[in-house]
Amino acid sequence: MDLVTVINPKPQNEFVETPYITSIAERGLRYIKKGFPIHLSGPTGCGKTTLALHIAYLLGRPVVLINGDEEFSTSSLVGSQSGYRKRKVVDRFVSRVYKSDESMTKTWLDDRLTTACKHGFTLIYNEFTRSRPEANNIFLGVLEERMLELPSASDDGNYIKVHPDFSAIFTSNPEEYAGVFRSQDALMDRMITLPMTHYDEETEIAITQAKAGVPRSVAKKIVTLVRKLRAADVCEFSPTIRxxxxxxxxYDEGDKDWFEQTCIDILSPKIGKGDKGDVDPAGIIRDLIAG
Ligand SMILES: Nc1ncnc2c1ncn2[C@@H]1O[C@H](COP(=O)(O)OP(=O)(O)OP(=O)(O)O)[C@@H](O)[C@H]1O
Ligand SMILES: [Mg+2]
Structure with missing residues (x-):
């Protein structure tokens, strides 16, 4: 049995709103309300998925979430004619079943994209460039002509008209990331891309404070250290807000050795050992802590 999970968007726990976040969210929302799909693009940990969920919450429509995957084919997005199948759409998050149709019928099996297009839901396609570009071709018609092409065996005929409330939020990491495909220009051309970078210092402090429940002074000390490391240009991977x-x-107030040790454990892997194994990550981190 295939499940299409529909999320009822709600405010996220400990969601932090600062001028930077409000500004991107508002821009995204304005484009979507004028009928444009948006694309949040930026490095790992810059807040793309969180912001996509937040914008979806502001839109107030049920959400269908897809995570990009190399194994995806178009049939995993739109469904496939596969004989007698059970169909069920559940809402896992509010334990209220949105729609349930368990009758064993030989029908077109709605899958995620189809479900969102038909019912006018918000589709969040997270990390869409992890799917092969061919699998995403289906979006060309959905986004431009607002028609979803279905395999001919479907009961609905060859095309379904996309519901006027349907909207799409894409997220992606830059092309240089491992496991990411270069998207077709035609698809990129149909979306409005909002580039994101790591949050500004105030936002990082506010998120650290909110998510860890530490005093502002502690959050500030940690964020300053992580930002110094990010700026030092010694990292293989930029340390993120995570x-x-x-x-x-x-963090354990008063235990300085533990603080140093946790910084070394958590941040060293970002630095790497250097090409010749001559880099001393622990030393770099100790120096940064010492100021
Ligand atoms: N506005 C926010 N308020 C609170 N926490 C946030 C906010 N934005 C991001 N975060 C937190 O920061 C972390 C990174 O955010 P998120 O997962 O959205 O990044 P991402 O860009 O999708 O990363 P990835 O590319 O690795 O998937 C998460 O733990 C998330 O909960
Ligand atoms: Mg993400």
Missing amino acids: ASVAIARV
């Missing part, structure tokens, strides 16, 4: 939150979560 590192600040992790260090803050295990």
Whole structure:
């Protein structure tokens, strides 16, 4: 049995709103309300998925979430004619079943994209460039002509008209990331891309404080350290807000050695050992802590 999980968007726990976040969310919302799909693009940990969910919450429509995957084919997005199948649409998040049709019928099996297009839901297609570009061709017609092409065996005929309330929020990491495909220009051309970068310092402090429940002074100390490391140009991977939150979560007031140790554990892997193994991540981190 295939499930299409429909999320009823609600405010996210400990969601932090600062001028930077409000500004991107408002721009995104304005474009969507004028009928444009939006695309949040930026490095790992910059807040794309969180913001996509937030914009979806502001839109107030049920949400269908897809995570991009190399294994995806078009049939995993729109469904396939596969004989007698059970169909069920559940709402896992509010334990209220949105629609349930368990009758064993030989019908077109609605899958996620089809469900969202038909009912006018918000589709969040997270990390869409992890899917092969061919699998995403189906979006060309959905986004431009607002028609979803279905395999001919479907009961609905060859096309369904996309519901006027349907909207799409895409997220992606830049092309240089491992496991990411270059998207077709025609698809990119149909969306409005909002580039994101790591949050500004105030936003990072506010998120660290909120997610770890530490005083502002502690959040500030940690965020300053992580930002210094990010700026130092010694990292293989930029440390993200996730590192600040992790260090803050295990923080123990008064235990300086533990603080240093957790910073080394959490941040060293970002630095790497250098091409010749001659880099000393722990030393770099100790120096940064010492100021
Ligand atoms: N506005 C916010 N308020 C509270 N927490 C946030 C906010 N934005 C991001 N975060 C937190 O920061 C972390 C990174 O955010 P998120 O997962 O959205 O990033 P991402 O860009 O989707 O990363 P990835 O590319 O790795 O999927 C998460 O733990 C998230 O909960
Ligand atoms: Mg994400």
